[in-house]
Amino acid sequence: MLTPFELLRVLLIPLFLGMGTLRLLGIQVKSDPLAYLGLSWVLGAFATALLVFLWLLSGSLPASPVPLELSALGLALLCGGLGRGFIPAATPPKPRQVSTAENVLFGTVLALLLLLVCMRIIDASLFPVLIGDEADHWAMKTQILWESGGFTETWRAAMADPASVYHKDYPLLNPLLQIWVHAHGDEFLRVANRLPIQLFSLAGVLILAGALYRLLRPSAAALFLCLAVAPGWSQIQARTGDADFMVGLGALIAFVYAIRGHSTREPAWTRLAFIGVAFMLWSKNESLLYLLSFLGALILWSALRPRRFRAALRWKRSYAWAFIPLFILILHHGFNRYFGITSTFSKHEEVSLLTLLYGNLADNGPKVLAYFSSQVFFKPAHSNFLFPLMLMLMISLRRDVFGRASLALPAMTLCIAMIGVLGVLIASPVDVQWLLVTAAERVSYQLYFCWLFWIALTTSQLRVSRALSPRPLAA
Amino acid sequence: MNRLTGFLLLSVLFVTGTNSLISLGKELGALDPVGLGESITLGEEDRIARGLALCERKLSGPEGREFELYRSLRSHSEEDAQVFLLGSDPLRTLAAQSHLRILLHPRTIWRLDRLPEDWRQKANALGKPVYLVEFDRTERVALEGTCALIHSGRSIHIWRLRSEQD
Incomplete structure (x- = not known):
């Protein structure tokens, strides 16, 4: 078990590194005060995982965590210094005319929700990582890497053993963060190892709060935040060390800050959006589907609105930051290829996913659709009817939605992504009923x-309801 | 159209928002200060014991058996050991396999409904230390003589296969 001092180092060093990285992008506390700590954690964890990866690549982790910590702190100072010296900070948002009562309500709701997520994290720590994907995929992958002392021959042998761990091709961000925790303990940890991953739930609430507060009236933003934190899915994600929320968080950062x-x-915000994409891509393999969905949406939109698309194609210097997600994509797939790690889903007995989809469509299609309609889209306790609500807004406001890239592109991306998820489940080579129960939601x-x-953005941009939209900006 | 959309949006948000507030209120009200205190103060072994007991309770099995098994195998078996679980209840044996696989790594945990006839030859062919865990004493006759009993507890018996030289 970690001592309080070790725990502080595990948490504060990545946070500090995140602050330095944010400054390098041109973001400081006042640029986005609500989201700042959440963003610091996400970026810091991402940079820490990259550092751990480099240490492991160079041989093995040092016996003491101190050199690792010093390299993280050094990097934080370097990033912060470079940012201060060369990168102008993003302009803080203009103050808005908001009633004090509404602000107090928003603040109270946000504080209560953060407290609740903290309680979920603490409560979950009563039980160790024993079952489910957090154990079988992520902790096991970490344990093999940790006990092998890095990417050694022992690790290669374990990766070649079909029974050692499932989905060996999953990205390394989650296991590397767990390694960061293990590096601070005397023995292999079974509770604290999931803490950096659980903290993404807290970061997600802060980032969403910052984004919603800018779009909606504070009282409406508070309501939307409740919709985010209440569902069973949100509860589970705060309690486990799964990587599913990490994918969503990376996508959210990309979405929110690309729009901003x-x-x-x-x-600065565009740079941050690219980091969000990179974070998403290094979290779990579904992220590639989401990236392809975005590219599909881009192609569709260019066909629908060719003039606007051509106008938007103008090169901006911040687009160069796309090298970060590209680097992560090459790193992840290059790593798997180099070590001969293949996906269980992309190829099954030398049959491609598309062939499987075609072959399983008649059998699995109705089962998957029936499950999704009863357990995913229209299950109020989990979905809050958000996806159907999104479709309703897209259809009823289609002219306005498809007239604006900021609404059309994400809407199409989210729809194509959902079709993609359905397609993967239908094509699945394993028993679809089992997959639906264990993974679909x-x-x-x-x-x-x-x-x-997206719903908040559409409501705000199209002024769908006065009750939700903010009052005009202060002069 | 915009008005109707706005009305529908507000209606759905009102219903789902109310449900969310109720659910959040219930969750906040159900927080157990004693449990939260324990979450901070308990040692890792106690958490493992609790986690295993909770899984056993869910399967209506005797509590504490898996923890006992975990402790005993961890202290008695080598890291490259091959552990075979023999149980009459497939669901509980599967659960035990899944938990021990995580907790006792790098030991390999297998599950068998019953011992095959030529099990001894197969086990010796592995070239690694072999342990057999009996839940509810299903194979006692077959194991006595070929294995040494290293732990006997609450309806669990752990045997170590004697090497051919023994």
Whole structure:
């Protein structure tokens, strides 16, 4: 078990590194005060995992965590210094005319929700990582890597053993963060190892709160936040060390800050959006489906609105930051290829996913659709009807929605992503009933926060309801 | 159209928002301060014991058996050991296999409904230390003589296969 001092180091060093990285992008506390700590944790965890990966690649982890910590602190100072010296900070948002009562309500709700998520994390720590994907996939993958002392021959042998761990091709961000925790303990940990992953739930609430507060009236933003934190899916994600929420969080950061970068023309937000994509891509393999969904939406939109698309194609310097997600994509797939790690889903007995989809459509299609309609889309306790609500808004406001890239592109991405999830489940080479029960909800709600943000964005941009939209900006 | 959409949106948000508030209120009200205190103060072994007991309770099995098994195998077996679980209840044996696989890694945990006829030859061919765990004494006759009993507890018996030289 970690001592309080070790626990503090495990948490504060990545947070500090995150702050330095944010400054390098041009973001400081006042740029987005509500989301700042959440963003710091996400970026810090991402950078920490990259550092751990480099240490492991260079041989093995040092016997003491101190060199690792010093390298993280050094990197934080370097990033912060470079940011202060060369990168202009993003302009803080203009103050808004908001009633004090509404602000107090929003603040109280946010504080209560953060407290609740903290309680979920603490309560879950009563039980160790024993069952489910957090144990079988993520903790096991970490344990093999940890006990092998890095990417050694022992690790290669374990990866070649079909029974050692499932889904060996899953990305390393989650296991690397667990390694960061283990590096601080005397023995292999079975509770604290999931803490950095659980903290993404807290970060998600802060980031969503910052995004909603800018779009909606504070009271409406508070209501939307409740919709985000209440569902069973949100509860489970705060309690486990699964990577599903990480995928959604990366997608949310990409979505929120790409929109903000587009509307404010501040390059800092676009840079942050690219980091969100990279974070998503290194979290879990579904992220590739979401990236392809975005590319599909881009192609569709370019066909629907060719002039606007051509106008938007103008090169901006901040687009160069796309090298980060590209680097992560190459790193992840190159790593798997180098070590001969293949996906259980992309190929099954040398048959491609598309062939499987075609072959299983008649058998699995009705089962998957029936399950989704009863357990995913229309199950109020979990979905809050958000996906159907999103479709309703898309259809009823189609002219306005498809006239704006900021609404059309995410809407199409989210719909194609859902079709993709359905397609993968239908094509699945394993028993579809088992897959539906064990994975369907978890995977299909990965983009839940994005659905919620899209609804808020549409409500705000199209002024769908006066009760939800903010009052005009102060002069 | 916009008005109707706005009305529908507000209606859905009102219903789902109310449900969410009720659910959040219930969750906040159900927080157990004693449990939260324990979450902070308990040692890792106690948490493992609790986690295993909770899983056993869910399967209506005797509590504490898996923890006893975990402790005993961890202290008595080598890291490259091959552990075979023999149980008459497939669901409970499967659960035990799944938990021990995580807790006792890098030991390999297998599950058998019953011992095959030529099990001894197969076990010796593995070239690694072999342990057999009996739930509810199903194979006692077959194991006595070929294995040494290293732990006997609450309806669990752990045997170590003697090597051919023994």
